[in-house]
Every structure is written in structure tokens, then in C-alpha cells.
Amino acid sequence: MSTDTTRTAILRAAERLYAERGFSDVTLRDIVAAAEVNLAAVNYHFGSKDELITELFVTRSIATNRERLNQLKAAEAAGGGRAPVEAVLRALVGPTLRGCLGPDSERSDAARFMIRATIEAIAPIHKIKNREIDHLRKFAAALRRSLPGKADAEIYWGLHFALAMAHQTVRDSERLTRLSDGKCDLDDVEGVINRVVAVTALALTASKPAADDKAPARRGR
Amino acid sequence: MSTDTTRTAILRAAERLYAERGFSDVTLRDIVAAAEVNLAAVNYHFGSKDELITELFVTRSIATNRERLNQLKAAEAAGGGRAPVEAVLRALVGPTLRGCLGPDSERSDAARFMIRATIEAIAPIHKIKNREIDHLRKFAAALRRSLPGKADAEIYWGLHFALAMAHQTVRDSERLTRLSDGKCDLDDVEGVINRVVAVTALALTASKPAADDKAPARRGR
DNA sequence: GTCTATAGAGTGATAGAC
DNA sequence: GTCTATCACTCTATAGAC
Structure with a gap:
């Protein structure tokens, strides 16, 4: 429960943004802003974009x-x-x-x-x-x-x-x-x-x- | 004839690359390389990407x-x-x-x-x-x-x-x-x-x- | 696990010589 | 019209403090 709250927040935000705006113009910064997490969290949890x-x-x-x-x-x-x-x-x-x-x-x-x-x-x-x-x-x-x-x-x-x-x-x-x-x-x-x-x-x-x-x-x- | 040879070269190269690879990962540099023209020519002839x-x-x-x-x-x-x-x-x-x-x-x-x-x-x-x-x-x-x-x-x-x-x-x-x-x-x-x-x-x-x-x-x- | 700070490589666009 | 050189900006990824 405490573990992957950041992780799932990233996943949900990424999915929503990609669905709305396409892959071309959604950056990691957009995602972490929407998920309200830190930029480095993406690379920590997933390795890469x-x-x-x-x-x-x-x-x-x-x-x-x-x-x-x-x-x-x-x-x-x-x-x-x-x-x-x-x-x-x-x-x-x-x-x-x-x-x-x-x-x-x-x-x-x-x-x-x-x-x-x-x-x-x-x-x-x-x-x-x-x-x-x-x-x-x-x-x-x-x-x-x-x-x-x-x-x-x-x-x-x-x-x-x-x-x-x-x-x-x-x-x-x-x-x-x-x-x-x-x-x-x-x-x-x-x-x-x-x-x-x-x-x-x-x-x-x-x-x-x-x-x-x-x-x-x-x-x- | 002498006029827009560069211009049409850019158009043709851009069209081909976009058709092949999509818009996301084709850069102006890819286009000018394929068209064998200079990078600045794009902005000169078209104003912007x-x-x-x-x-x-x-x-x-x-x-x-x-x-x-x-x-x-x-x-x-x-x-x-x-x-x-x-x-x-x-x-x-x-x-x-x-x-x-x-x-x-x-x-x-x-x-x-x-x-x-x-x-x-x-x-x-x-x-x-x-x-x-x-x-x-x-x-x-x-x-x-x-x-x-x-x-x-x-x-x-x-x-x-x-x-x-x-x-x-x-x-x-x-x-x-x-x-x-x-x-x-x-x-x-x-x-x-x-x-x-x-x-x-x-x-x-x-x-x-x-x-x-x-x-x-x-x-x- | 989460942050700040920054590295390193791209990008589009432009100024200015020719 | 065409080039070189470079600006200003963005991106992903990572090192290191906490």
C-alpha cells in the first residue's frame, strides 16, 4: 500500500495524458506534473520512458x-x-x-x-x-x-x-x-x-x- | 526551374519521410539530409516546420x-x-x-x-x-x-x-x-x-x- | 524511496557572411 | 538563395544528498 502509490500515480497520469494528447507531445515532465511526483521517480520505477x-x-x-x-x-x-x-x-x-x-x-x-x-x-x-x-x-x-x-x-x-x-x-x-x-x-x-x-x-x-x-x-x- | 528546385526537394523528402516513419520522429535535420539541402533552407522557404x-x-x-x-x-x-x-x-x-x-x-x-x-x-x-x-x-x-x-x-x-x-x-x-x-x-x-x-x-x-x-x-x- | 541538480544530446529557429 | 555557426530551449537520464 505504501509501496507503489507513486508508481500507480505515474501509470494513471501517463495513460490519461497519452490517451488525450497522443504520444508525440507528452513529455515525462508533463506526466510527473499530472501525477504530482518527482521527475526522477519515473526512471526509478520504470527505468525509462x-x-x-x-x-x-x-x-x-x-x-x-x-x-x-x-x-x-x-x-x-x-x-x-x-x-x-x-x-x-x-x-x-x-x-x-x-x-x-x-x-x-x-x-x-x-x-x-x-x-x-x-x-x-x-x-x-x-x-x-x-x-x-x-x-x-x-x-x-x-x-x-x-x-x-x-x-x-x-x-x-x-x-x-x-x-x-x-x-x-x-x-x-x-x-x-x-x-x-x-x-x-x-x-x-x-x-x-x-x-x-x-x-x-x-x-x-x-x-x-x-x-x-x-x-x-x-x-x- | 532554377528557382524552386530546393523547395520541391524539401517537399518531396519531407513527404516521403513522414509517410514512412510518421511525424513523431522525423526531424528537420532528417529532412534536409534526405533532400541534400541545407538546414536553413527549410526556414527560408517555408518559415517553420x-x-x-x-x-x-x-x-x-x-x-x-x-x-x-x-x-x-x-x-x-x-x-x-x-x-x-x-x-x-x-x-x-x-x-x-x-x-x-x-x-x-x-x-x-x-x-x-x-x-x-x-x-x-x-x-x-x-x-x-x-x-x-x-x-x-x-x-x-x-x-x-x-x-x-x-x-x-x-x-x-x-x-x-x-x-x-x-x-x-x-x-x-x-x-x-x-x-x-x-x-x-x-x-x-x-x-x-x-x-x-x-x-x-x-x-x-x-x-x-x-x-x-x-x-x-x-x-x- | 524520494528529492535536487545537472549532465549530455537533441530540437527548431536565426543572424550574418558570402 | 545558400551556407556556417550558434542561440535558446527541450528532452531523457543519472549522480548524489537526504
Whole structure:
């Protein structure tokens, strides 16, 4: 309790500032000022600025991925080993969108930090990003179970587009709000999730299947 | 000819470096080294680093928007004032994707620079970004003509998702290639454009219309 | 563990010779 | 218009007192 109060203060302040302003123009001095700790504390607790960012990213990355996999597992268990396409996609984009949008900015910092981290070309994170591919493969496998006969490429394009819509919505929510004069309600998080899931599911199920016939819908061992 | 050879050398080098490495870690010294000109030349020709970036962004922004509008205009003229949804979307995402993807890295720098510029939180550009909203309104209006009776919010979501898919494809093409083990062919630019257009058009036409009936498909006033 | 003070290497911008 | 030289400033990282 007495131990890491400074440490967590730094982590929280860094996450909030990076989420708000991006990595380019947030300095260690900004962080320690917001955390109300001393400049040297950062190097004492984390070693360097890059290691601080890495720790932040790894922690959040693990948490998000775990939440995604839990939801995927639950959906597949409920369906006897095979989840509907919509459920798989919901498990993929739901955690991120729920964290980023909506009026409660509680977990917002964490999720917006992650979006920024995956977008901006920041050195320490680029190395870790490979793990996300392994993570996505699990969702590709789940979709393959949901859509037997669908070509692999179609499934990958579906995942890619689902993440694209989710991320862009978080990243550039301001533009959509302004463009639509508020007609697109970004505070309705579940509504946004439903949209992303519906569009992707439509794309995955409506287009031509891989080889033989149409929709071997259910029960396929 | 003798006049602005230095000036354009700086512009080209800056665009290439920013496209490749992002704005965060490209310095004026990197730029002048790549352009093989003197450090002071940047401030002489552009006044400041921010003004250099601004000039780059404004120039490319105007060019892209003009190409988009030309294609939109041509499509609407061919349809007697009303273009198919697919044609409107193609005019929107085609120029960007054609510039960014594909084996020819000729215009690639310009387009990838633009993607980076719209994403990374870079001060001088944030101010200009408002103009893009006015530009997008023209495509919203075109879609409204193509889809009478469709709710405005649906149209805005469609534009938003189309741009999301196009931008993410450019930005993170590496991840999709690796995830799919090359099964998703990003060198097939027209194929990618067709995918983005098809998914968006599907979302715009398949979902529930605004108020009354289904699909007042063609010929409406 | 936390602080002050400072080192050491960058940065963008500019003055002034040519 | 182009160069050299340098200013003023910022950054991260660290040494050493407490």
C-alpha cells in the first residue's frame, strides 16, 4: 500500500495524458506534473520512458484480450462449441468499444490509450504488436467454425473490416458527430457495437461462399 | 526551374519521410539530409516546420478532394443526376486506395502521408481538418439522392464505415497480410476497392430504411 | 524511496557572411 | 538563395544528498 502509490500515480497520469494528447507531445515532465511526483521517480520505477509505455501497453493489452477471449469462450460454450457469427464479432469489438465510447470516461483512458498505441508509430510498442496477430487467429478460427465452407480470405477480410470500423469510430468520433450534426449517437455504445457487428456479419454471410453451396447453416460436427 | 528546385526537394523528402516513419520522429535535420539541402533552407522557404507540414497537407488534400469530386460528378452525370450507391462510394475511397496500395510506390508517399496526417495528432493539421467535413457532406448529399427515404444517420454511418475500412487497410496492411498469410491480396487494388464498396453498399441498402416502405429503388423525381 | 541538480544530446529557429 | 555557426530551449537520464 505504501509501496507503489507513486508508481500507480505515474501509470494513471501517463495513460490519461497519452490517451488525450497522443504520444508525440507528452513529455515525462508533463506526466510527473499530472501525477504530482518527482521527475526522477519515473526512471526509478520504470527505468525509462519507453519501458513505462511498454508496461502500460502490455498490461492493457492482456486485459482486453482476456476479456475478448472470455466472451468468445462463453459464446461458443452456449452454442455447443460453435457461436453465431454475430457473437464472435461482438466478443471481438465489444470490449474495445465499450471501453472507449459512452459517457463514463472511467475506463475510457485505458481504451483510448490502446487505440493511440496501435495507431501512432511508437517504437517500443511496434515490437509487441506481433502478439495481436496470434490473438486474432483465435477469432478467425471461431469464425471458421461458424461459417464452414467460407474461404479463409473472406474471414480475414471480415475481421479486418470489423476492427477497422471499431477503431475508426473510437479514433475519429468527433468527425462523425460533427458531420452528422449529432444524428449519429456515439453515446449509445451498444447501438454502435450492433452496427459494426451487423455490417460485418452481413458482409460475411451475404457474399459468395468459398466453394460449393450456400450456408451449411448449423450442426456441422 | 532554377528557382524552386530546393523547395520541391524539401517537399518531396519531407513527404516521403513522414509517410514512412510518421511525424513523431522525423526531424528537420532528417529532412534536409534526405533532400541534400541545407538546414536553413527549410526556414527560408517555408518559415517553420509547421508551415512545411501544412503546405504539404493542403496541397495533397486539395488534389485528392478534386479527384474524388471529379469522379462523383462524372458518375452522377452518367446517371442523369443520380449515381448508384456503389459509384458514389467508389469515388470516395478509390482515389485514396489507388494512391496508397499497389506495387507502384509512385504516388504512394503522397497518399500514405495523408493517412498519417489524418490520424496522428499533429498540431498544424488539426486546424485544417474541418474542411474535410464540408467535403464529405457532398458525398452524403449524393448518397441521399441515390437512396431517397434513407435516414440521414444511416448515410453518415455508411460514409464513416467506408472511410474506416479504406484507411485501416492502408494503415495496417501489414497486419492483414501477416494474419492471412498472404491470402488477402493487397496488391489487387481494384479488388480491395470493390470489397470496401460492396460491404458499405450492402450495409446501406440491406438494412432497414428510414420511414415508410422498402427500397424506393429507382426513378424518384 | 524520494528529492535536487545537472549532465549530455537533441530540437527548431536565426543572424550574418558570402 | 545558400551556407556556417550558434542561440535558446527541450528532452531523457543519472549522480548524489537526504
